[in-house]
Amino acid sequence: MELQLPEIDLGTMGIEDPDAIARAIEIGYRHLDTAQIYENEDVVGEGISRADVPREELTVATKVWADDLAPEDVRRSTEESLDRLGLDRVDLLYVHRPIEAYDPEATLPAFDELRAEGLIEHVGVSNFTTAQFEEASEILDSPITANQVERHPFYREDDLLEYAREDGHTLVAYSPLAQGKVFDDPVLGGIAAERGISEAQVSLAWLAGTDGVVPIPKASSVDHLEANLVAGGIELTREERARIDGIGEEGKLFE
Template sequence: MEHLQTQRISLPRLGLGTYRMQGDVCRAAVESALALGYRHIDTAEMYANEEAIGAAIAASGVPRRDLHVTTKVWHENLAPDAIRRAFDASLKKLRLDFVDLYLVHWPSPSMNLAAVFETLMKLKQEGRARAIGVANFTLALLKTTVEEIRAPIACNQIEYHAMLDQSKVKAYLDARGIPLVAYCPLAQGRAASDETLIKIGRKHNAGATQVALKWLLDQHGVAAIPKASRAESQRANLEALTLSLDDEDRKAIAGLPKDKRFVSPGFAPAWD
């Protein structure tokens, strides 16, 4: 498994997304993934599954030093005191002394960004969050965070897949050595039925989702966290790492429409 080095942490490029997985289903999925060799688990307070993930990690026997765990603070909890309460609750549920990465899950129009990062930096200084970062930040918000506040963010986690152009945000991150962590990397399952991806997959004796995933992971500075509750899907995602796409494949994928954004709740920022 390749890793991305960012803000003194080592981020496995393929992780397990856990959105909409809860309870015993979530615990079983995480236990399965860890047994298969996954070492990057992504969660959030909003997912209401940190307890199940904590139980799975505890049962796995995988040494803590070998694991990367990301969790996130919800946009309604971005006041300094609320961040601390949310963080303490997440650590307790995860049964961990620290998380590897703590993210602002979504920006909020009412947040004081400087105060948010002052609080996150304190958590980092205390050693309870090894690194801090953001999710769903636009180019404008990134510029404020990086250039004005000078926050040492370890990533921007955003929706990114073969059907959505994120070139402007990616170019900004690349220029500053900040990884892009792609959520919904399989376009919420739509990659599986895309004719172009299916055709490329047939050529390589692979599935369309494996093609979509490898297209992302072939890009500089990109990690991906596909959700996969079944062991066979988790295994297929791991096997995508061995796929070799050629220039013809990449040209075909580049030709797909890139205007499909599937995650845009009412509280989302105005996308660039």
């Protein structure tokens, strides 16, 4: 089954209040992204249980951290994630980073096994280069449905986007607001002023309007949650997009 993700999704790193998760779901968010290393899977799970939305309407994603990527640890840590989330399966399970215990030939078959047993619906990778993605694709029986990478107006790896489009997987963009840097950029500020919207909405609209890209901004207040969702429906002009495309890249925030 193909994985269809909404235009704007919720990154949960740093969210410690289950009610913030429940609010997000009830406002309209349907894809929730967490990770073992965030140490808030229990918060996300409690928020899901508090929200008056059927589980089958949600896409829940988590990630196996780098020191748990040995085959036996993949299974153990995933089962622990499910327990913390209060779920019998997750819709998307990522290899968080291809470092430390990551061994493609050993790690990836463990993901296939979890999928075959119904504990996960889809396999994803995160912070993978094109070469690493290709290697993983050759080893996995499961299709890789997403590569989650840092992407914002100050850092884009367009080779990854081009490859994602050719392969047919989604590029999930984390840190889409560049840790708040979008609020200080004159190009984004100019477009925001002309539009009567925020710099954050400009950045999210630019990302969501890029074919094959899905941003996952973090937000917890109702105002920010709603504003981010609205951004998914804002269509920038070709000229506005060109102005943003012309912003000089400043490098990655997360190595």
